[in-house]
Amino acid sequence: MPRSLLGRTLLIMLVPLVVVQGIALQIFYGSHLGTVSRRLSSAIAGEMAYTIELMRQDPSPAWQDRVLEMAYRQFMLGMRMEPGARLTWHKRVNIPGPMDDDLAAALTDKFHAPFTMDWTSDPQSVLIRLQLPEGVLDVTAPRKRLAIGTFFLFLGWIVGSALLLFVIAAIFMRNQVRAIRRLARSAEAFGMGREVPPIRPEGAAEVRQAAAAFNRMQERIRRFLGQRTEMLAGVSHDLRTPLTRLRLALAMLPPNEDLRQDVADMTADVEEMERMIAGYLAFARGEKAEQALPVSLSALLDEVADGARRSGTALTLDVPPDLTLKLRADAMRRAITNLVDNARRHATHVALGAATEGRSVQVTVDDDGPGIPADRRESVFRPFESGASGGTGLGLSIARDIVRAHGGEIMLEDSPLGGLRARIRLPV
Structure with missing residues (x-):
């Protein structure tokens, strides 16, 4: 099933339309179209049988030619007898519609003899070869005597109307969904702490109400x-x-x-x-x-690392170049600085890193200190509760507020260095 509202709505509209059109086509095809096609095919087979009966009344060449001429003049059937010929096998090619199947059934019912039909060689005619005791009878029947124009007209109407309704529905629904997408983008940006202008209400009444x-x-x-x-x-x-x-x-x-x-x-x-x-x-x-602007996170982390080193911290930095995000630079600098300060108070070595993972950026602060027990890691984010001795209790709380204001999250984990890892996840 489509995951988007546009796809699901179009599917809800298209499936009943196709089902109804298919039922109508089946009713038309199975009743009116089938009846008319069988009658036309039966008429061709009957005229061929009548012509053959006349030809058998007198085997003289003059009579044979006269009968074939009358068949062409009266029935528009071009006939030619190949005396003593034997019918060779011919691969049958099906064509759209019931015409070929109905004509084959009519010929089988009338003659009970081998025959072949060629619907593709001549676009104006159907070439029939019928095996008779006297030889092979070649018949050229006008395709228009078998073709049912209303079938293709009806089929074109069904397909055309379905496509037209689908296009109109797609255009209409796209305009409705566009307003919903704009609302979703604005809500996502506002949740990340970005400046979002008021949304202009548009679309259906419910969408306008949601925007307002x-x-x-x-x-x-x-x-x-x-x-x-x-x-x-x-x-x-x-x-x-x-x-x-x-x-x-x-x-x-x-x-x-x-x-x-x-x-x-x-x-x-x-x-x-x-x-x-x-x-x-x-x-x-x-x-x-402060407003969120495109900021080089790589340069920001360099500044934080330089400040920590000037304070005597043994810090290693591992960040990719030219890593740019939309941030409130001073606030994010304060959050990462708080994490680094918290790490250097309880450890001898600190590692600061960043990497892109999918649609997010991960910033990590690792230390080799004593760490924090897993059952206490969530509580240290509460204001005025320190994770270890010497803390003021506000650094982690402020850092989480800043990160969440950017639409991200901050977690405490075990560090590869043996101490604590603070991991920040920021959306790209």
């Missing part, structure tokens, strides 16, 4: 995302004020050997909180403003 509903849904989601991003950015920004006061208060504390370690720990916690807020604030702002 998609436009309203798109506007509501954009409004919700905008409000959420502004709220998170505002909260993150407002949290900086008390953190700054805490940092200042810690810096203003008088020197005290007993409290030195506690103050240092508290200062480190404040700095960690500031980094968390700065990262989430940058993510929220970028999510709101």
Whole structure:
């Protein structure tokens, strides 16, 4: 069965049409056409039998020639006797329609003698050779006396009307399906975080209704995302004020050997909180403003690798050249950087790679660290839950948000290096 709506609809329309036309053709062929064809063939066979009976009344050549002349004049049958000849075998060639079968049945019924028919040598005539005791009778019968013009007219009408209706249905359904395909493409692009203009409703009423509903849904989601991003950015920004006061208060504390370690720990916690807020604030702002554009993923991964190496990470890079995707570059750079930072905190060696697989691109971050148990790999994507000591709990969550906004997915697996593999799948 066709998988597309266009193919299935055309099949639903075409199959009943063909069945009805076939039934009509069979009824016409089996009743009217068959009856007329049998009568015409029987008339030819009867005229041949009548001519042969007249020829046998007088064997003189003059009478024979006169009878053959009358047969041609009255019946339009050209006849010629070959005295003493014997009929040779002749391969029969079937032609469209019932004419040849009905004529063969009529000749068999009238004469019970061997005969041959040639429907292909002469387009205007049928060449019949009949074996008689006196010899072989050659008969040239006009094809128009056997041909039924209404059969081909009816057959042409059936085929032509079916093709015409099919073409009209195909054009109409293609226009309807085009609107559905446009809606599907827009929904897919919007799901990948790309800027999609409102769809112009067209096609059937149901398709127009779906397009209008998609436009309203798109506007509501954009409004919700905008409000959420502004709220998170505002909260993150407002949290900086008390953190700054805490940092200042810690810096203003008088020197005290007993409290030195506690103050240092508290200062480190404040700095960690500031980094968390700065990262989430940058993510929220970028999510709101950045649009997806064609980006060289190879160059982006080179930049991430260079940044990790400058931080002292032993990192190997394996990416194909000129790998280009439609991405929000800053957001994707942040997601991959988060994964690399998470790996280098718990490992001595990190491997970053990318490859094309079918209609997707796979980006992998491998490390040789302790890894994460399989039963905990999904939970570490929840905000503020770290996969191992030393994490802030937001890196993986932000990375998954960014990847999913591009229509992709991120998974954690066992790494060939012995630690953890973070695999990003992005649609091409």
